[in-house]
Amino acid sequence: MLGFDNIILELSIIFVGSALLATIFLKLKQPVILSYIFLGMLIGPWGFKLINNPAQIEKISHFGIILLLFLLGLDLQPAKLIKLFKKTALITLVSNFFFMGIVFGILQIFGFTALNSAVAGIALMFSSTVICVKLINTNTLHHKYIGEMIISILLIQDILAILSIIIIKSGKLENAILDSLFLILKLIGLILLAYLVVKFLILKIVKKYDTVHEYVFIVSLGWCLLVAEIAKVLGLSYEIGAFIAGVSLAISPLALFILDRLKPLRNFFLVLFFFSIGANYDFLLTRNIILPGIIIVIVLTLIKPMVYYFGFNILREDKKISKELGFRLGQSSEFALIIAYTALQINIITDSTSYLIQFVTITTFIISTFIVMKKYKTPISLK
Template identity: 40%
Template sequence: MQQDIVFSTFLIFAGASVLATFALYTRQPVLIAYIALGALVGPFGMGWIEHPEQLENMSHIGIIFLLFLLGLDMQPSSLISVLRQASTVGLVSSLLFFIAGFAVTWVFGYSQMDSIIIGLALMFSSTIIGLKLLPTTVLHHKHMGELMVGLLLLQDMLAIFTLILLGVMKGESDMPVWQPFLALPLLIGVAYLTVKGILLPLITRFDRYQEYLFILAIGWCLALAEGAQLVGLTYEIGAFIAGITLATSPIAQFIAISLKPLRDFFLVMFFFALGAGLNLGMLSSVAFSAIALAIVVLTLKPVAFRILLRRFSERTSLAWDVGFRLGQISEFSLLIGFVAVESGLLTERGSLLIQATAIITFVVSSYIVVFNYPNPIAVSDKLRRD
């Protein structure tokens, strides 16, 4: 039966409003309500929404807008300086997480190839969780926000390399391994010249027309996101470059304020689709290994980031803060699992293990941040920062 998009949207947001109200009354993070709703009405629950993958494709736009808005809040000079530090921390931590993921999965009796893929999936932290729980007005202009962005962007590049590697292992990739690393500086250069030569003159001339500026910003964000995808990068990297090249424009803050509701609309759909995609019937087959893997992620990632960042003279409190905010696996992990299953490199059981670990770490790490660090959805007035 064809899925009714109007009914699906109604179900998501009406149901989310009910569960989010319950979550707020019981002092729980609202992200948990969206994931729980997906599991409840999705194909493995009541079955009211049979094809959550269609909604997941739409919800990806929310991630694109999230990175675009983040770029608008960051000056290019600050990003360059923090990337130097993030490169070492990101590479060393990713190697450590891969080894831990491989070892734990191997101990639980998974095949060598499953263990390798799952180890690769554990290298990354969630861009959405990390940045959704990062206060926009308080931390995006501070060193911690810049540091997190640097680490997440580096992980995005590693994720691209991993996806290309999976294609090479299956013999299906036509893209050279070096292509994304050459495409990145070229895309940045084209974006900078386009903003300087075309967009800024247009903004200066038509700055009285807010609707035009809104459309221009969305068009620029999605155009560069699509361009990045075409040259072997990701939509997220393209959107971030689109944002950072406009960061010095006079309308940067206007765009940021205008797009926040649109971003939140699609992010609700993302978390719903995440819950709806979990196969509850097969969950028992990976329950113990998923819990063990989640415990490793939730403990190892904060400790590893704390130790590595302290070696670069970061404050202990900042190092712990960054570590706990990045103490989960990523939406890229889910994508790697999907691609590996489609290529025949990963078993269905291995893919379900990645999904279950992702949801457990998303939920627990959200609780840790919401109850202990400043964030926009904190249940405590003392910690709530927009």
């Protein structure tokens, strides 16, 4: 385990390096998120080896994703969330299975086994919660609506991703169905518990001391981490738990205050998250799967925006909004890396398939971020 001095040294290297590289990227009018990923590649164990144990940084950085989902929940009323789910559920399910089929077909052409092709298809059919949300600008009504649509789609995908992991771990369809039903019951129970605790305990306590801003900050952060941990213990995920904690607090008039106070803390940990993505990536391991990987990247980059565009057009969504939704959802998900790791650990997929999933995921992160920041307004764009 890393000592305190090593952690401070590594954090100083990461943030000084991020500042320098981000300056170069901004001068070149490139997305600043990409500078964090490239820094990880540059100074990580596969680069100049200034950071030799990115796994430790990755564990710390996960707190940023938890905060990200918590803040999302704080900004979304429960009634509005249910309404959005009704609108986006069908298009999310249909499009995901379509993307899975495309990846499956490509890998079959290149001689991958049916099982390896299926797992890769499942892993690569989702979009990235972190990338999408980080690039949402909710300062105008137009982008606030787009943000809410994207969040509803991503949450449905997150649930599907967790169910996919359960199925992969179970090995048998019968066990997977039973586990999935129990998971849904646990999810409903957690939502109900969070609502009751907030309504009858937390809001009453905070109301008495809401003038003490530090107290409100501590209570809200403690609530976020508590529900996230409960969700993890129940077999869900930290992210879903944090989102439920946020939505349950969204009914409070203090939600916007909490939202504003936690943003800097979230940004600190997200820098570490994007750095760890780059630091854990080894180009040498992907050389044997580079051709199918590149083809899948190109196809997904082209197909995903088109599918979402036509899908939301069918739902009579505004064409401009449909197009923007398509581009913002045009990458693979961080869940792909978890699915690849899980499947590899229990020998369901080969090393080559795992490397292919990693290659496609990280490459689509980079391409999608570049496209979105060039075409649309984001919180970190130069415009």
